[in-house]
Amino acid sequence: MDNVVSYPVNRARSNGSVEFQELIELIIERRHQPEDRYEIAAILESMGWNDTRANLAFGVEDVFELAEELWEAIRQRVVYTPFTLPDRLVGLKLALDIFKSFLRGLIFALPMAISVFAMLTLRFSLWSYEKLSIEFATCIAVGTILSFLTVGGFTQAIARRGFFYLFQNYYNMARRITFFFIRYGIVACVIISVLLYFVNLVFNIYPQKMFMIIVLYYFFLSCIWLSVTVMYMLRKELVFTALIVAGIGLVYLMFVILNIPIVLSQLIAVTLVSITGMGLALYYFRKAEQREERGIAPQMTRLSIMIYAIMPYFIYGLLYFAFLYTDRVISWSTDHPWDFDQQYMPYFIWFRGPYELGLDFALLVLMIPLGISEVIVNNLMRDLEISQKSFLGFDYAKMNRLYRAAYVKMLAVSTATAIISAIIVYNAVLYFNVKYLVYAGKPLLPNDTAWFVFVISLIAYAILSIGLMNAVIMFSFSQPGFVNRALAPAFAANVLIGFLLTRWVDYSWGVYGLLIGSVLFTVLTTLSMIKMLGRLDYYLYSAS
Incomplete structure (x- = not known):
């Protein structure tokens, strides 16, 4: 057998040859993005290349030198392959896109503006009333704050994981993960309500009647916030705004026309709005699922991994609402003898x-x-x-x-x-x-x-x-x-x-x-x- 003569590699000749380019294509077919030259060497050997064949075909010393050349060529391909750039929005399209984005951000705050407007004109909204006694106002305020603190983390978890699946058009998975967190949010509300009941029973923080009003507002407002998140995720903010308007209209019907007490009117309206909101959330998800392409359904992420992934967002939701309401709690729990707004503090938070x-x-x-x-x-x-x-x-x-x-x-x-x-x-x-x-x-x-x-x-x-x-x-x-x-x-x-x-x-x-x-x-x-x-x-x- 004749000896094989090794000679210095001519990179320009080998890199420019048809055989070399074909070999690159074969490597990329096996591994779209090789990690390094050693992985390419392993792929070459799996394809039947050895040192002798590499020397005869491309004049390299061994498979590893050929792998080095292929690695450099593939890297150059990655760097210099031209991309198709997305079209930049200009003119009217850009203006419309900006307007839609602005409107989406503005609509998110619209229910708050409607509630303020209702207070100015009707002197009540879905869960507030201008002439409410301080006892009832305290109940509603405490229930509202508790609801935000309890479900704030769950709303962030819903938004994070829900959007994750919606962006991939996995509407079924988005619905499943959304209602998974909604169920746990409601369970958390029930557990906290029971714990608060026993704490109140032992320490007598509020009278039983006040405590029951707090729990009712707390529970149903929590359901409303959870349904709000689903509406926002599905881009149905106007639907939720319409629900708030309908709820205020229902309070007007019961309180002004039928002379039902304001607290009972609001509790009925809040209950109906929360149930309707949950029902609509489920309806819109089911409707979206009809557009989903059929195929292999993705598996639900393991609970431990999912909790690890969403925990920072859950913590943010809890911290954010705690930050927003802590000044109220601190101020309302202050008792000063020179406070002319209230001469005494009958309860811990007033x-x-x-x-x-x-x-x-x-x-x-x-x-x-x-x-x-x-x-x-x-x-x-x-x-x-x-x-x-x-x-x-x-x-x-x-x-x-x-x-x-x-x-x-x-x-x-x-x-x-x-x-x-x-x-x-x-x-x-x-x-x-x-x-x-x-x-x-x-x-x-x-x-x-x-x-x-x-x-x-x-x-x-x-x-x-x-x-x-x-x-x-x-x-x-x-x-x-x-x-x-x-x-x-x-x-x-x-x-x-x-x-x-x-x-x-x-x-x-x-x-x-x-x-x-x-x-x-x-x-x-x-x-x-x-x-x-x-x-x-x-x-x-x-x-x-």
Whole structure:
């Protein structure tokens, strides 16, 4: 047998040959994206290549040298293969897309605006009433806060996992996972209700009649919040808004026309709205499933893995609503001998009307920023899809710098929107304060305490809206850890500052806890955004 002569490889000859290109195709057929040269060597050997054959065919010393050449050629293919870029939206299409995004964000806050409007005109809404006694107002407020704290984590879990399956058109799986969390949310409400019953029985926190009203509002409002999440996920926000309007109309029918007591009217309406909301959620899912392509149905994720995946989002839901309501709880549990709004504290938590009124009207400041945030996030994610295919792999640093600069502009737009929104809401309340005095014989905000809380919370919510924009962007990158690491210290600051100021100064100063917490949350999320965009390539990869 003649000896085989080895000679230095001519890369230009071997790489350009038809045989070499055919071999690349065969390798890619076996493994679309080989990990490294050693995997290619293993594939070659499995195809019958040895050192002698490699030398004869391409003039290389052995299979490993051939694998090295193939690896370099495949890497060049990956880097330089042209992509088909998505079409950029321009002109009317861009304007319509922006308007739809803004409207989607705005519609999310529409039920809140309708409730405020109902209070101004009818003097009651689905779960509030202007002339309600402080005892009943306390029951409704405590039930509402408990409902948000209980199901806040479940709503985030539903949204996260539900959207995950909806984006893949797995409507059946989306329905199953959604109602899985809804069932557990309702079970949690029942368990907490039983525990609260025994705690109240032992410590006598509230009279039995008040406690039963708290539990009824708590349970049915929890069901409403769960159904709201499903409506939002299925893009049926207007349906839920119509449910709120119908519920208020039902309260009007029973309370004004049939003279049924307001609390009973509201409980009946809330019950019917919650049941209808759940029924509609199931109906829309079943309807969506009819569009699902038939094939191999995906398996439900193992419970342990699913819990691990959604736990950061669950924690966010719990922390977020705890942050929003902690100043109320702290203020309403403050007992001062010089407090002229209430001379004594008959129960552990006692509703303070002026404080609540100030917060409720200030919440309106979030409507416009929520719409703008939706536009900003949609545009960012659409541009990122294009940019990933526009930049070469070696240009990641350039892309990172580009989007960090773009974020500064987003931050400026969000800040300007928050300021403008705050000015609009302040002047609107100032104007309607006088009009309401003529219409109802008293102003919207009845005293200096209400005005004080309104102004400070207006600033707090305006600042918070910027932090929420940051949070939505980080959620889009599947980075809830950044958000929670900002929200936890913000919540702690809210509790500490609010508690100290309410005990040292006045119960209304609890709103400063909300303000400082909002500032801290926004600052920390902004720093996290800058850090994340500095390594945008990594976080894009991890999110994918």
